[in-house]
Structures are given as structure tokens and as C-alpha cells.
Amino acid sequence: MSSMPTTVPTAERFRALGPHHLDEIADRYGLSDDIRETIRAVACVLPFRVNEYVLSNLVDWDDIPDDPIFRLVFPQRGMLDPADERRLAELARAPGDRAELRSLVRHIRDGLNPHPSGQRQLNVPHVGEAEVRGLQHKYRQTVLHFPGQGQTCHAYCTYCFRWAQFVGDPDLRFAAPTPDGLLAYLAVHPEVEDVLVTGGDPLVMSTERLRAHLEPILGVETVRTIRIGTKSPAYWPYRFVTDHDADDLLRLFEEIVASGRNIAVMAHLSHPRELETDPARRALARVRGTGALVYCQAPLIAHVNDDAEVWARLWRAELACGAIPYYMFVERDTGPHDYFAVPLARAAEIFRDAYRTLPGLARTVRGPVMSATPGKVLVDGVEEDGSGRYFRLRMLQAREPALVARPFRAHYDARATWLDDLVLTPDTPADIAAAVGTSGRSDMSGTSTPGTPRGLAGRARRRSRYDLRPAEASRR
Numbered sequence: 001m002s003s004m005p006t007t008v009p010t011a012e013r014f015r016a017l018g019p020h021h022l023d024e025i026a027d028r029y030g031l032s033d034d035i036r037e038t039i040r041a042v043a044c045v046l047p048f049r050v051n052e053y054v055l056s057n058l059v060d061w062d063d064i065p066d067d068p069i070f071r072l073v074f075p076q077r078g079m080l081d082p083a084d085e086r087r088l089a090e091l092a093r094a095p096g097d098r099a100e101l102r103s104l105v106r107h108i109r110d111g112l113n114p115h116p117s118g119q120r121q122l123n124v125p126h127v128g129e130a131e132v133r134g135l136q137h138k139y140r141q142t143v144l145h146f147p148g149q150g151q152t153c154h155a156y157c158t159y160c161f162r163w164a165q166f167v168g169d170p171d172l173r174f175a176a177p178t179p180d181g182l183l184a185y186l187a188v189h190p191e192v193e194d195v196l197v198t199g200g201d202p203l204v205m206s207t208e209r210l211r212a213h214l215e216p217i218l219g220v221e222t223v224r225t226i227r228i229g230t231k232s233p234a235y236w237p238y239r240f241v242t243d244h245d246a247d248d249l250l251r252l253f254e255e256i257v258a259s260g261r262n263i264a265v266m267a268h269l270s271h272p273r274e275l276e277t278d279p280a281r282r283a284l285a286r287v288r289g290t291g292a293l294v295y296c297q298a299p300l301i302a303h304v305n306d307d308a309e310v311w312a313r314l315w316r317a318e319l320a321c322g323a324i325p326y327y328m329f330v331e332r333d334t335g336p337h338d339y340f341a342v343p344l345a346r347a348a349e350i351f352r353d354a355y356r357t358l359p360g361l362a363r364t365v366r367g368p369v370m371s372a373t374p375g376k377v378l379v380d381g382v383e384e385d386g387s388g389r390y391f392r393l394r395m396l397q398a399r400e401p402a403l404v405a406r407p408f409r410a411h412y413d414a415r416a417t418w419l420d421d422l423v424l425t426p427d428t429p430a431d432i433a434a435a436v437g438t439s440g441r442s443d444m445s446g447t448s449t450p451g452t453p454r455g456l457a458g459r460a461r462r463r464s465r466y467d468l469r470p471a472e473a474s475r476r
């Protein structure tokens with residue numbers, strides 16, 4: 001990576017760079033006109049944001065367009081339907097009336113499943129008849145809180161499953177202006193032990209604002225853990241090191257630990273390069289110095305990290321920083337899913353090949369895991385017997401506690417990328433079949449019943465890099 005700077009500034013001021021800075025970025029790094037126009041067109045639909053740290057320290061500009069971090073943060077050709085991309089490019093170039101562009105953008109976004117896995121229909125909690133704004137409650141012990149000012153990130157991942165948070169449409173957005181709704185909800189739900197503060201990235205907020213959301217939670221005796229979902233160690237590690245209120249942030253963590261609660265930083269790390277810089281390592285060391293726990297998770301993404309060797313390096317780098325490898329997720333069925341999707345069969349291979357090289361302390365990681373409508377479903381491998389080939393599956397977490405830790409199976413399908421692509425076997429317990437049947441399909445009666453329209457059977461799928469020719473698929 002010869003063109004990457006070897007020195008890292010000791011102090012930086014955060015500046016978000018978006019579509020308006022595209023020409024500046026393209027000129028500086030010599031992006032071709034074609035790449036520039038593609039980014040401009042696709043960024044009309046998918047959120048685009050980077051910053052100087054990401055540009056100067058993470059992207060390898062000698063390896064464009066294949067560089068994994070470039071694909072992680074810059075919109076790419078193939079993420080949208082080619083005809084849509086062409087029309088977007090024409091409309092983005094044309095001066096004058098923007099009404100047609102806005103209408104096309106809205107139409108494309110509606111087709112990208114902005115709230116996957118029933119987030120809007122099933123996870124929004126109520127106190128009495130009233131919906132609690134900016135909250136999700138899916139699993140009994142854990143509530144998600146979305147602070148209103150924390151619904152952006154220091155840079156945006158092109159695969160983001162929360163992309164709808166960033167596109168300026170209030171109908172698509174979860175956001176709590178204050179913690180009042182959360183506190184009212186916790187008061188009548190003592191079963192909640194764990195509050196996950198998430199976004200976006202809550203650490204885009206000043207420490208003062210973050211404190212206003214976290215401190216009141218310490219008055220709720222039943223809450224034992226506060227988690228913060230963040231990609232700041234990767235995209236803006238200065239948040240913990242040299243930002244003007246970095247020390248205040250660490251003091252806040254120390255106070256939470258002193259209160260007898262756990263504070264857990266759920267670090268979203270997609271690629272080992274994100275932990276190769278001094279600021280990133282210093283950030284994690286400082287966080288750990290407060291007594292906070294650091295858990296690491298990321299989705300498995302085609303073009304970015306679909307390689308066992310990359311994951312093995314990532315998990316080892318996390319362990320070297322004293323962080324705990326936690327989840328390898330399957331890319332969710334939202335946004336440019338077909339571009340990033342890795343078939344479940346390949347995902348299980350990548351996980352196995354990386355996992356078997358790890359020292360014992362890094363084998364805390366679980367995966368590949370689908371965070372699906374009924375719960376977190378682990379793809380525990382592929383097995384074969386005289387009757388055929390199957391995916392071994394297991395519920396790691398579930399809306400229905402009785403389903404947790406229960407194994408089940410689905411028929412092997414080399415092309416399947418999500419739960420609703422799978423057909424469960426006839427011996428699936430009825431309660432699991434009922435729960436999974438809302439998103440997967442079942443052959444309990446001997447004939448397949450259709451799942452949601454987004455299954456392979458109903459979804460108009462674009463080609464991905466893993467698409468197989470029929471003969472190849474049948475051999476696998």
C-alpha cells in the first residue's frame with residue numbers, strides 16, 4: 001500500500017465529507033470519471049459519507065476499485081439495478097427540476113426493504129396505547145435506544161442495514177429526542193437488564209449529550225448493562241483519544257463501571273486494516289483502561305471481507321487489543337443486499353476455516369448468524385446423510401424464549417443467502433416451524449408453502465459475485 005501515509009496526525013478535527021465533496025476527493029485521489037459518476041448516481045439513493053481519517057489511513061488508493069475499504073464506504077456500480085443507475089446518472093447530470101429524481105429515488109428506496117426483519121411492525125414497543133419513539137424491544141432482556149442526535153456515523157458503510165436512518169425521511173427513522181420514553185418503558189418492564197444505545201453511532205454525539213441519555217439509566221436498578229453500538233474505533237478513533245471531550249467520555253465510562261454496571265462497547269469492525277493504525281489501537285486501550293468491556297462484531301460482506309484469512313486476522317487483531325470477538329453476522333436483507341450477499345453455505349465455510357486457526361481465547365466468536373424476524377439464527381454447518389444434504393441451524397436468541405438454543409435443519413441450497421430462502425425439514429418442531437415460517441418456508445406438509453415475497457422464489461434477484469450456473473449449483 002505504497003501511497004498510504006505512514007504517519008498519523010496526532011490531533012484531528014472531525015469533518016464529514018459527502019456527495020458535495022466528491023469532486024474534491026476524486027481530484028485528490030485521481031478517480032476516473034466513470035467511477036466518479038457512478039458514486040454520484042448511487043449516492044442519490046444510498047447514504048455516502050467519509051472523513052479524512054478514513055481517506056488517509058484506511059483506503060488503499062493503489063487498489064481502486066477493488067480495495068475493500070473503498071468498497072466499504074464508496075457507493076459502487078452493481079449496488080443498484082443497472083437501469084435505475086443509468087437513469088439516476090442522467091437525472092443527476094440534468095440541471096433544473098429535481099422532482100423526477102426525487103420520485104425515482106423514493107421508488108428505489110422503497111424497493112430496498114428499509115426496515116428488515118419486522119423492525120417497524122414487530123419491534124416498536126408501547127406504553128399503554130402509545131408507541132415509544134426511538135425504541136425497539138425484540139428480545140426479553142434487551143431494549144434498543146436510538147438517541148435522536150446519534151443517528152449519523154463518522155462514515156457510512158455501503159452495506160449499512162440501518163441506511164434508512166440516514167436518508168432524511170422521518171417515516172424511515174428511529175430517534176428518541178430524550179431518554180424519557182426509555183425510562184417510562186423501563187419502569188414497567190423490569191425484565192429488561194440490558195440497554196443497547198445505538199444508531200447510527202451514538203458516539204457522534206458530544207459526551208455531554210451522551211451523558212444526558214446514559215446517566216438517567218443508572219437510576220434504574222433493574223438495568224445491569226449499558227451497551228454502546230459504535231464504529232468509532234474504526235472510522236474515528238480520535239473520539240477516544242484526542243477529541244476535545246475524549247477524556248470526559250472515558251470518565252463517563254468509569255462512572256458507569258463504578259456504579260456497579262457493565263459498560264460494553266460493541267465495536268463494529270469489518271476488516272483487520274481498521275485495527276492497524278496507532279489511533280485505533282490507542283482508542284481500544286483507553287476504553288479498556290476504564291473497565292469497559294469491548295465486544296467486536298461485523299457482517300460477512302462480499303467484496304469487503306469474504307475471505308477466511310481476513311476474518312482470522314481480524315479476530316486475532318481484536319484479541320491482541322484485549323477485545324472479545326463476538327459475532328460474524330450474515331448480511332441482512334436490505335439495501336444493496338444482492339451486491340454484498342454471501343451464500344450461507346460459503347459463509348459457513350469461511351467461518352469454519354477462520355475459526356479453526358484461532359487460539360482458544362478468540363473462539364468466543366459465533367457465526368455466521370442471521371439476525372432474522374424470529375431471532376438470531378446460527379448456521380452451524382452443513383451435514384449429509386443418506387437422505388440428502390442439510391444446513392444445521394440453531395436459535396441463539398429468539399423473541400420466544402422457549403426457542404433459544406434449539407437446533408433445527410433446512411434443506412441445503414447452494415444459492416440461499418437468508419432465512420427466507422430456506423425450506424425447513426419435515427422433522428422441524430412445530431413451534432420453531434411456526435416462528436421461522438413467518439420468514440422462512442416449510443415443507444411440513446410435503447409441499448413447500450411460500451414464505452415472504454422476498455424469498456428466492458418471489459424476489460427479483462440481481463446477479464451477485466456468488467451467482468452459480470445451474471450445473472455448478474447442483475454439484476455443490
Ligand code: SF4
Nearest residue numbers: 153156157160200231
Ligand atoms: S457504522 Fe453501523 S450504522 Fe453506521 S453506517 Fe456502518 S453499519 Fe450503518
